Amino acid sequence: MNTDVFFLTMGAAMVLAMHAGFAFLEVGTVRKKNQVNALVRVITDFGFSTVAYFFVGFAVAYGINFFAPVAELNVLGDATNGYKMVHFFFLLTFAAAIPAIISGGITERVKFWPNAMATVLLVAIIYPFFEGMIWNGNFGYQAWLEASFGASFHDFAGSVVVHGMGGFLALGAVVLLGARKGRYTRSGRVQAILPSNIPFLALGSWILCVGWFGFNVMSAGTAEGASGLVAMNSLLAMVGGLIAALIAGKNDPGFVHNGALAGLVAICAGSDIVHPIGALVIGIVGGAGFVIGFQFIQNKLKIDDVLGVIPLHGGAGLWGGIAAGIFGSTALGGAGGVTFMAQLVGTLTGVAIAVAGGFIVYGLVKATMGIRLSEEDEYMGADLAIHNISANPEQDMANH
Incomplete structure (x- = not known):
């Protein structure tokens, strides 16, 4: 059990590092006047998620709470050395990915505290409700699937439980929030809003790619259960996604770096059961699907999903869940x-x-607190409007 505690601690640390990836992917994609806000929201969402999941969410999903003396916490279940506590840490990093995913869709115009309230509700109730159904067999849902269709729902590392949930939760948030000012003209034309920093965007993608091997491989939960197949499949799906996005996105660096992530999202569900060639195909479809989905949502549906989290996590997650049943x-x-x-x-x-x-x-939060920055604050940028400081304060002072 000592080995398993260490194994899962390393996994949790790798997924924790992925939150830096979420942050820099967003920082590089938003305009310069919203970079500080992106950084602050991603790290504080992690803080709010930890508290919500510790006090409520983990119990909703697994029926385990931590209101007991340390002597009992160390041996929760049949565990020793506090395994259940590090298991909580590992699963928390997944739960906290939900608001981190949504953050990319609603960035540049969302109010700070109402968004924090939404984070707490999602991580305490909505996410663990479905997590418990799939990963803990709550409500007899998996047993019903097995009786009806010959197998339970297989989602090894969260294509649907984490990414599909995050991406499709973002749909409501983005729609209720509305598009950024100037994104779509009255005549229906789509106005380009350029990213601020491609190197930061690329750095965010790389951090996520590296951390993902903790996300997928360590989902085994024990060192003994770890599988080289999961690592190889994750790798092949990642490169399949980035090459497909490179071609479909005509060399666009944003599509390339997000295409790698789309491949990784898609392989989560079946990474422990598909053949490596199947993983490559799953990644290719995920990467190409992201490019097509992003353009369709932005240009045809006119939904201003800034980082493309609906097609990236929602669409690729949906594909990954189904693909596990094929490949x-x-x-x-x-x-x-x-x-x-x-x-x-x-x-x-x-x-x-x-x-x-x-x-x-997000409907509740909008009705009670309002979720959108004022037009003046949005024009000024969330950095100055909310945090009273810009990404490069010294440089900005010199320019005035």
Whole structure:
């Protein structure tokens, strides 16, 4: 058990580092006047998520709370050395990815404290509700799937539980918030809003890519359960996604760096059961699908999802959940133990809960507190409007 505690601590630290990736991906994509706000929101959302998941969310998902003396906490369940506590840390880093994902969609015009309130509600109730259904068998949902479709829903590292949920929760948030000022003209034309820093965007992607191997491989939960197949599949899906996005996105650096992430999102669910060639195909479809989905949502539906989190996490997560039921089959060289229908129904259940949850939570917050910055504050930028400082204060002072 000592080894497992160390193993999961390393995994949790790697996924914690991914939050720096979320931060820099957002910092590089937003305009310069909103960089500080992006950094502050990602790290404070992690703080609010920790408190919400510690006091409420973990108990909602797994029926475990920490209101006991340390002597009992160290041996929760059949564990020793506080394994359940480090397991909480690991799963918290997944839960906190939900607001970090949504942050990229709503950035540049969201109010600070109402967003923090939404984070608490999502991580305390909505996310753990579905997490518990899938990863803890709550409400007999997995047993029902197995009885109905021959297998339970397989989501090894969270294509749907984490990414699909985050991406489709963001849909309600982005729609209720509305587009940034100047993004779409009255005549319906799409106005380009350029990213501020491509190197930061790229750095964010790289940090996420590296941390993802903790996200996927360490989802085994124990050192003994760790699988080289998961590592190889994650790698091949990542490169499949980035190459497909490079081609579909015509060398655009934003698409390339996000395409790698789309491949990784898509492989989470089936990373422990699909053949490596299947993983490559899953990544290719994920990367190309992200580019097509991003352009469709921005240009046709006119939904101002700044970082493209709906197609990246929602769309690629949905594909990953279903793909595990295709490429996980023994007929395609997979390990088996999955059925297409169980994967389809499980995935669509997650999407439905996320879409409803996003509109309910952000609708409530909008009705009670308001969620959008004033036009004046948005024009000034969230950095000065909320934090009273810019990303380069010394330089900005010299220019005045």
